[in-house]
Amino acid sequence: MSLFALVDGNNFYASCERVFRPDLAGQPIVVLSNNDGCVVAASAEAKALGFKMFGPFFEIAGLCRRHGVRVFSSNYTLYGDMSRRMMAVLAQHAPGQEVYSIDECFLDLAGAPDADALAWRMREDVWRRIGIPVSVGIGASKTLAKLANHVAKRVEGWDDGVFDWRWLAPDEADALMSRLPVGKVWGVGPRLAAKLMENGIDNALGLKLADPGWLKRRFSVTLERTAAELNGISCLSLEETAQPRQQIIASRSFGEKTSDFPVLAAAISHHIARAGEKLREQRGAARLVGVSARTSPFGDDPYHGYTVVPLAQPSDDTIELTRAALSGLRDIYRRGLRYQKAGVVLMELSPRSRTQADLFSAAPDPRRERLMRAMDAINREYGHSCVKLASEALTPNWDMRQDQRSPCYSTRFDQLPLARADS
Template sequence: MTTFALVDGNSFYCSCERVFRPDLDGKPIVVLSNNDGCVVARSAEAKQLGIKGFVPYFEIAALCRRHEVAVFSSNYVLYGDMSRRMMTVLARWGIEQEVYSIDESFITLDGIPDLRDYTARIRADVLQRVGIPTCVGVGSTKTLAKLANHVAKVHPQCKGVFAWDWLSQHYQDQLMSRMSVGEVWGIGCRIAEKLSHMGITTVLQLMRADPRAIQRQFSVVVERTIAELNGVSCLTLEDVAPDKQQIISSRSFAELVTDFDTLASSISHHASRASEKLRLQHSAARLVGVSIRTNPFREQDLQYHGWTVVPLVHPSADTIEITRAAMAGLRAIYREGFSYKKAGAVLMEIGPAGIDQQDLFAPLPDPRRTALMATMDRVNRDFGHGTLRLASEGLTRDWAMRQEKRSPRWTTCWDELLIAH
């Protein structure tokens, strides 16, 4: 029987900031969303102050000043690199690994005689090598491992690790009877509400529910969840994440944009980033979508949402071709007289690169362009995104999102490396 463990970083974004700011140990931290709009991450100390997730920052700014809360803009470059380091360490401890999210990873722990000691050593190793505190949940299925991780996180006496096998069935049932059904992986708010109307409000009640009756009311997914709660493994690890079928790059502007040239610079940037992600998974896209919209929350402004899709002659991952199509789309939907808040590019109908029915009279792909794209990717990977880019992106990004409180990119940018005195 396979034993699954879910390891996740505690308050991951906040913990990443603490790694390079040990003076913040034990102090409240919040991390803000794009354009410093709302709270997306909170340390345990910030939660104790009553700061809620996704609350607009301006509503808690005074509270943060009063309690000396450390406030950071999202530093996705730093968080992504710290995630990579954490997942690399975890790969050494598991027989198999599935990177589930930026701060979560499933690993299998088959044949480990002392799981209590082993999981404690996993936590210690990640903390020593990366600096990120973690919790580990262990179960005979992925759903039970995810639920065990929640137990490890909310019960301090667990010391960051918990396995269902450490409790008798009686105490397992007691614990599950005190846990809301909404804590179960895959049970969202809507499903939880419908379950409550059926008298199912706890994890234990869901575990004991009739699978066939649940399947008639919901879907095979919830039926499978019941099986997983009862120790029947239905979900295996995904060693390789499936290729994305749609790639989106979009951002809100720090300030409202009214002119075409600034929008064009933004769309060019997003088309380029989406193309780079497309090549990373060795795919090609057939359709390029372009979107621009005003701020729906400014009711005093004229409102407009422009959207169009531009087909490519052949599936492509070429930044130049995709950007050219995106520019054509922007010209088709742009309207003067509006103040735009957000723009983005979407790549659709994605498939493996190089597998396409060729047109007898179409020109063959230019190997020089393929080499150029590979060079762009290599330079930007080594020296940072945007080091080598199309001129249509512009020399400056006046439209870029606000990040007034961003910490340095300690691990990836030569100009921002930590200086040791």
């Protein structure tokens, strides 16, 4: 008999901000997107005040001041590291784990002697060791576990942080499912939910009881499988190894628009450095480097420059990739425009071991490979961009606007939290 848990950090980004700031317990918090543009996360207290996710920040700035809401720029270094720590603790509790997103993982609980006791224990353990509150949903399929997690967080009467479908008799479970909108089912996005509602299926129970053949004909095999999973038939297993990415994208808006070539070049170099790290992490090599730079599509001079630069042979070497990207940037750069965003994309990725040597160009220098490995190791240890190419460092001030970012407490020696013994 299969049994899955879906563990999810509650208001994850806001919770991360609190780990090193216990004075913020119980305070409303919102976290802003890159460039401080809109709200991407809110604590329960802020949600209770009516803050909507993904609303533009300027609309609510006044409201934040009036209610004393603490506003943070997003600190993905902190969130990423807290995620890594939380996942490591959870992995100790189950034989199998699929990290599904920055704050969610599936765990394989089949064969656990007392899954409910385990769920409470995991919750306690993450809270005690990491300081992040989590919710746990348990069910016979991944889809049921995911829906149980929603119940554990949001359905009145069941929102204590752990919910297990097996607590309910079949008719009680159906009654509860009839209260959950079909859009809350894993894999049913807003568009599909709207289509299902046109066909009279507006809650999870409706989907569970729908005719499988009809679901497959009218919609897809995937939806047929989702319905089977709602019936407790497990069709999806844990995907413990992340699939290698087909392409790697790195791009970002500028804090302030710029027409300066050196600033664009520094940004492109930075993006290549990040993308190169990811590429080497998945042991891939890229054959094509795409470069883009654009102005505001709503401004007077809408311009989107994009070009693809092929490499002589697939490479994972940041120096090679940067050289290609900067030559692409020179091609698309138009003087006098004010650029808002620049980015790179690495394409035609192949496993590094399988790359073919080009007969007409020199074999890659093995010392360069060691150099990349050393750079990655140093940057992992001492923080991103600790070691970088000069092209990235020439113009440091292109980076995004993040006026209110918290320190990287857990990843930077110079930003460690200080404990002070007041006399």
